Amino acid sequence: MTRITVETDPRGARYDVSIGHGTLTELITELSRIRPTKTVAVIDRRIAEVHAVTLNRSLPRETLDEAFLIDGSESSKSTEMLIALWEYFARQRLDRRSVIINIGGGVVTDLGGLAASTYMRGVPFIQVPTTLLAQVDASIGGKTGINFGGVKNLIGTVTQPSAVVVDLMLLNSLPEREFRSGFAEIVKHGMIVDRSLAERLASRDCRDWNTSDLDAIVLRSIEIKKEVVQKDPFEGGHRKILNFGHTFGHAIESDALKSEDALLHGEAIAIGMLAEGQLAHEAGMLPAAELDLLRSTIWKSGVMPPVVPTFNPARIRELVLKDKKNTHARVKWSLITAVGTARYDVELDSALLDKILDTAPVWLARS
Numbered sequence: 001m002t003r004i005t006v007e008t009d010p011r012g013a014r015y016d017v018s019i020g021h022g023t024l025t026e027l028i029t030e031l032s033r034i035r036p037t038k039t040v041a042v043i044d045r046r047i048a049e050v051h052a053v054t055l056n057r058s059l060p061r062e063t064l065d066e067a068f069l070i071d072g073s074e075s076s077k078s079t080e081m082l083i084a085l086w087e088y089f090a091r092q093r094l095d096r097r098s099v100i101i102n103i104g105g106g107v108v109t110d111l112g113g114l115a116a117s118t119y120m121r122g123v124p125f126i127q128v129p130t131t132l133l134a135q136v137d138a139s140i141g142g143k144t145g146i147n148f149g150g151v152k153n154l155i156g157t158v159t160q161p162s163a164v165v166v167d168l169m170l171l172n173s174l175p176e177r178e179f180r181s182g183f184a185e186i187v188k189h190g191m192i193v194d195r196s197l198a199e200r201l202a203s204r205d206c207r208d209w210n211t212s213d214l215d216a217i218v219l220r221s222i223e224i225k226k227e228v229v230q231k232d233p234f235e236g237g238h239r240k241i242l243n244f245g246h247t248f249g250h251a252i253e254s255d256a257l258k259s260e261d262a263l264l265h266g267e268a269i270a271i272g273m274l275a276e277g278q279l280a281h282e283a284g285m286l287p288a289a290e291l292d293l294l295r296s297t298i299w300k301s302g303v304m305p306p307v308v309p310t311f312n313p314a315r316i317r318e319l320v321l322k323d324k325k326n327t328h329a330r331v332k333w334s335l336i337t338a339v340g341t342a343r344y345d346v347e348l349d350s351a352l353l354d355k356i357l358d359t360a361p362v363w364l365a366r367s
């Protein structure tokens with residue numbers, strides 16, 4: 001097992017991310033170390049069913065018997081579910097020395113983290129991410145949230161967990177499409193800070209890595225996330241580089257929510273990286289050879305969705321203009337200037353976005 005320590009507070013607050021195969025059973029050890037007044041668990045219903053035996057070995061009997069099970073779909077990131085969790089915590093008579101364990105993908109860690117960080121002004125919580133996307137991204141760095149008014153993650157906090165437990169064994173039961181979606185965030189990590197990782201990822205389809213190579217790739221990706229959030233925990237500047245692909249990506253993800261071809265988050269980010277790479281190129285910031293490397297990495301690693309939904313340019317423009325990262329009514333892009341180097345708060349002429357929207361079939365073509 002590998003431990004990565006995240007230090008987000010200059011006064012010394014820190015937490016460990018434990019990574020390995022079978023780390024879920026470490027929870028029992030962690031709990032006996034913390035000795036909380038009460039332990040409750042918020043668990044993705046699918047995980048509770050598929051991993052019942054492992055969970056039995058990892059959590060106290062009473063915690064498992066009384067766990068709050070939720071549906072891991074995006075619609076669970078709602079005010080209704082947030083209130084349901086607060087009510088559950090009240091029924092369980094939690095106090096500020098209790099511990100909440102969130103076990104699931106990004107939906108569960110975002111929602112459970114928000115409920116924990118707001119109940120009694122904050123009850124300690126442990127994140128146990130069960131999808132690749134949550135393991136390399138959502139569970140690390142303390143972002144919590146729910147969707148509101150049709151906008152993703154509009155309500156949320158930045159509250160660091162007490163610990164993160166990453167069990168790589170859980171990836172074996174992950175549906176393939178979800179695996180590819182999570183891998184898109186790994187590709188993004190390479191694109192923004194680690195050229196050699198990006199070049200490596202361009203060498204094959206993400207399903208073709210053997211276990212030890214995949215473990216090393218996941219570990220490197222978690223290290224990158226840690227390095228970025230540690231420098232700038234509250235996203236005052238540097239952390240914004242993690243938003244590469246996300247302005248366009250969130251717009252297309254929100255737009256697709258209404259269509260039959262709903263996109264997984266990482267799939268939308270893969271399209272978003274293609275769009276924003278093209279945008280950076282049109283703006284004269286990204287040389288053609290670098291754009292080619294970005295494009296071939298996205299296609300060869302196999303992170304594009306099986307079907308790219310058709311989108312309405314006017315609607316995407318409207319969503320981009322409403323992006324919550326914007327300030328002073330200006331779109332603030334996070335773009336790459338080369339593979340492995342990123343810039344944030346980039347303002348561009350709006351005609352460039354129009355051009356990208358008008359030429360989508362060209363830059364969406366497989367390379």
Ligand code: GLY
Nearest residue numbers: 137141143239242
């Ligand atoms: N998912 C981007 C961040 O944590 O900042």
